[in-house]
Amino acid sequence: MSFLKNRSPLRAKDDQVTDASKLTFRQSLWPLSLVTILFFLWGFAYGLLDVLNRHFQVSLDLTRARSSGLQASYFGAYPVASLTFAAWVLRRYGYKATFILGLTLYGVGALMFWPSATKRSFGGFCGATFIIGCGLGTLETAANPYIAICGPPQYSEMRLNVAQAVQAIGSVVAPVLASHVFFANVSNNDLSSVQWVYLAISCFVFLLAVVFFFSNIPEITDADMERQADDAGVFESKPLRKQWLLWAAALSQFCYVGSQVAIAGYFVNYVIDVRKGTSNASGSNFLAVAQGCFAAGRFGGALMMKWVKPRIVFLGFFTGILVFNAAAVGARHNAGLAMLTLVLFFESICFPTIFTLGIRGLGKHTKRGSSIIVGTLIGGAIVPPILGATADALNDTGRAMFVPLIFYSVGYIFPLIVNFHPPTKRLMDGFLTNSDAKAEDVKKDVDPPTELEEMEEEA
Numbered sequence: 001m002s003f004l005k006n007r008s009p010l011r012a013k014d015d016q017v018t019d020a021s022k023l024t025f026r027q028s029l030w031p032l033s034l035v036t037i038l039f040f041l042w043g044f045a046y047g048l049l050d051v052l053n054r055h056f057q058v059s060l061d062l063t064r065a066r067s068s069g070l071q072a073s074y075f076g077a078y079p080v081a082s083l084t085f086a087a088w089v090l091r092r093y094g095y096k097a098t099f100i101l102g103l104t105l106y107g108v109g110a111l112m113f114w115p116s117a118t119k120r121s122f123g124g125f126c127g128a129t130f131i132i133g134c135g136l137g138t139l140e141t142a143a144n145p146y147i148a149i150c151g152p153p154q155y156s157e158m159r160l161n162v163a164q165a166v167q168a169i170g171s172v173v174a175p176v177l178a179s180h181v182f183f184a185n186v187s188n189n190d191l192s193s194v195q196w197v198y199l200a201i202s203c204f205v206f207l208l209a210v211v212f213f214f215s216n217i218p219e220i221t222d223a224d225m226e227r228q229a230d231d232a233g234v235f236e237s238k239p240l241r242k243q244w245l246l247w248a249a250a251l252s253q254f255c256y257v258g259s260q261v262a263i264a265g266y267f268v269n270y271v272i273d274v275r276k277g278t279s280n281a282s283g284s285n286f287l288a289v290a291q292g293c294f295a296a297g298r299f300g301g302a303l304m305m306k307w308v309k310p311r312i313v314f315l316g317f318f319t320g321i322l323v324f325n326a327a328a329v330g331a332r333h334n335a336g337l338a339m340l341t342l343v344l345f346f347e348s349i350c351f352p353t354i355f356t357l358g359i360r361g362l363g364k365h366t367k368r369g370s371s372i373i374v375g376t377l378i379g380g381a382i383v384p385p386i387l388g389a390t391a392d393a394l395n396d397t398g399r400a401m402f403v404p405l406i407f408y409s410v411g412y413i414f415p416l417i418v419n420f421h422p423p424t425k426r427l428m429d430g431f432l433t434n435s436d437a438k439a440e441d442v443k444k445d446v447d448p449p450t451e452l453e454e455m456e457e458e459a
Helices: 025-059 069-092 095-111 113-119 122-149 153-188 192-214 222-232 244-265 267-274 280-304 310-330 333-347 350-358 363-394 399-411 413-420 422-428 430-446 451-458
Strands: none
Touching: 025 069, 025 095, 025 122, 025 153, 025 192, 069 095, 069 122, 069 244, 069 363, 095 113, 095 122, 095 192, 113 122, 113 192, 122 153, 122 350, 122 363, 153 280, 153 350, 244 267, 244 333, 244 350, 244 363, 244 399, 244 413, 267 280, 267 333, 280 310, 280 333, 310 333, 310 350, 310 399, 310 413, 310 422, 333 350, 350 363, 350 413, 363 399, 399 413, 413 422
């Protein structure tokens, strides 16, 4: 229990170099494992949200457009948190304090599901979801950059993709649970199952906040990040507003998250519309399978990045999204289900890869840049209502899938930039190239060149 004996403080000064960004794998194992649990938590919350969307349509007699208020509340909270109090706490106090604040808000929001279910108030559910979104937005503001920068920089994309794969597992578990719990009593419009599930979530989250308080969480400061970027030779000393690559990543993330949330939120509706005779419970199980493909894609994509440059893997997966989303618009029956499931598979690595490539080379601006990218998750509050309203107007969720396709097409600009703009390609590959060069320098120090090799080099 040494991690409890060496409890880290709740405040760190950003102008001090701590060397925490140079932790070895063994030294970073405990904090990375603890932070990765957070990814499972919001994957679980996100997975439940997708199923609650359909559940409330049935239990509370809501239209598809109105039920998207859950997504709007959830993702609308992200910029409120990440661009205001979460960013302030992260910069003034550090990662540990931000983690504890996010968990506390998450727990409070989960508790509020109990009175909302008792009163059968959709507005109450939206309010509780907004507080949960504030908590998760706070956690994302800190957890994503922490995973990306805690350890060797050349593996940042792999680390965040693996952590996000754990998040995807949470998204798989949630629909399976929902199909056996939430939809078990739809006939009598019973919401008691929602109450008990969220009460259990609240208890677990509060307990986890206590564990974080007593744990040793190494802090990574702005000074650490600037030195790391300088060492890799990719730091450009210019104000945040002129970091144009960050803003391109923010636009892409906005479009990607909005489309991903819209597709997942209306996945059950899509299956029911294009595959006649499918029940709500079966649709939830199909969603679980699709989320399983999503998780598999993240693990597989992270493994591919061991041998293929992350920006190239990113381009291939984003291209797959466009191809299969376009096919899903017109496909029907099992073909439509297969096309949309493949969309979720290729979505897998995009969020974490946009994030890590978007903050690359920001140095002392890393924390603020992270807050900006997390703030763009408000796309999840904007695109789903558009898709829901379009589906209501067409009375067909299948044909309405052209809405996320439009947003994905706009977001495609970022993978094109990082792969085909030469200066940006050098920036993206900077950590990899410089890390290989450093390894070669170490090898030369260990095995000095022979006299013959020195003569050949001089010649």
